[in-house]
Amino acid sequence: MLQDPSSPDIDPGAEADGGGAPRPQALLLTFFGSYVLGRHVRVATASVLDVLGRVGVSEDATRSTLSRMARGGLLDRARRGRSVYVGLTARSREVLQDGEFRVWRVGAVNAHWDGTWTLLGFSLPDSWQRQRHVLRSRLLWAGFGALQGGLWIAPSPVDVPALLDGLEAAEHVRVFQARALPPTDAGRLVGDAWDLAAIARRYDRFLDRWDAPRPPAGPPDSLARQLLLQTEWLQVIRQDPRLPREHLPGDWPAERAQRVFRSVHARLDPEARAIAADTLDTIPDEDADEPEPRLETVP
Incomplete structure (x- = not known):
């Protein structure tokens, strides 16, 4: 069972609907999902500080968030010499697998709803x-x-x-x-139960930021830009109930935003992976279960 996202020690979701910068924990969960989940490794704290620093998170904020995640059962720490390495727990793997499923296995709208x-x-x-x-x-x-x-x-x-x-x-x-049976209008049910305008605004903000020939200014390299991209995308889709396509406005931005996310992610991925290979100090995680298979991008 995925833990309650309102719990103080788990924050896999998003900022409030204000378009704020992702929280350190949201960025860390994206990082661990991309570079630790399914790889049977632990990563040095120093490497994590390096990566989060590339997206503007201070060393103090990263250390504090790592400690809080460890206390909450999301990370397991081990010392090797003078270095500390962090690995995943069963609890954090569950959260990260859910995020990976939502990013790569579920479309932005429900195109096959049976009513x-x-x-x-x-x-x-x-x-x-x-x-x-x-x-x-x-x-x-x-x-x-x-x-x-x-x-x-x-x-x-x-x-x-x-x-x-x-x-x-x-x-x-x-x-x-x-x-739903007559006289109930399923389209009205959607409009009554969900704030469609608020959901659309989140997609529009994502498109304003990422639907451009060049990624947004700020992050220094592809690893940092991809980390921000995927974290921001998760923040959007975690607040979207994936409503039936036939009951959404014709100009609904979700599918366009999904295409932009996957296109930019694919463009950044080779260089981001190369930077990560050069940057991350890892050791085998001898306490982990067998690594989970990686999920491939769905067109």
Whole structure:
């Protein structure tokens, strides 16, 4: 089960809808997903400081975030001589595999929707403010939108037992699958349950920044630019429920933004990989499970 993204020790998601710079932890998760996940290695802290410094994160901020991630069970540290190396845990691999799946295996819109909605309702005691916040955070994370009252909907099947795993509120939740029947307008359901304008603005900001002959100024090399690119893309798609294409506006920017992301990523990738090979100090991770197979880009 993916951990609750509202938890203070896990922040795989995004900044608020303000277009702010990615947080250090979001950048670190992208880095570990790109250069550690599935490789059965640990990477030296000094190398991590170098890479994050290339995107403007201070050494103090990186060290503090690495320590917090280790305390939260996302990283495992080992000392070799005078150097400290960090590796992944089962918990962080789960978060990173989810991110990799969303980036490379799932399209930006739901082009094959069969008309089935997942409906989820709940009613919690007034005193359960924390439980209500955690439940709502998980529902948003899983692509649900609030329709009315305590009724939430998602435009696809959802692994609800996994979504509710470990939640005290789980026994107060009721879940159904259904299809919209006349006079219900499925297009209006989408507009009522999700803020389409806010989702589109995030894609538009991404396009304004990256849909240009040259990547944005600032990062000094392809490794840093690719790290920012992928982190910003994850920030966008993690806040998009992948709504059915037939119920989205005709000028919906998601698929264009996805093409731009994959094109820029492919252009930066050879040099970024070469820089990483020269920069990263790694050792075998003897405590890790067998490495996961790498996922290839889906056209």
